[in-house]
Amino acid sequence: MSMALVGLAAGMALAFAGYFGGFGAFLLVAALGAIGFVAGKFLDGDLDPSDFLRGRDDGRDRSRR
Numbered sequence: 001m002s003m004a005l006v007g008l009a010a011g012m013a014l015a016f017a018g019y020f021g022g023f024g025a026f027l028l029v030a031a032l033g034a035i036g037f038v039a040g041k042f043l044d045g046d047l048d049p050s051d052f053l054r055g056r057d058d059g060r061d062r063s064r065r
Contacts, residue, residue, distance in 0.1 A: 010033055013033070014026060014029055017029040
């Protein structure tokens with residue numbers, strides 16, 4: 001399935017949620033869609049969980065402060 005078709009389906013789902021359920025339903029569908037997108041990226045292997053679990057250390061020596 002092409003990314004344009006996936007984007008079309010996501011846009012239509014958000015439009016239906018916004019029209020029939022109001023702004024709260026729109027936000028719920030958008031949030032769940034984002035969670036599903038990230039989960040799909042993890043399952044495809046495009047994201048590594050260690051990227052999110054790693055500390056904020058950027059390689060600098062902390063003893064020099």
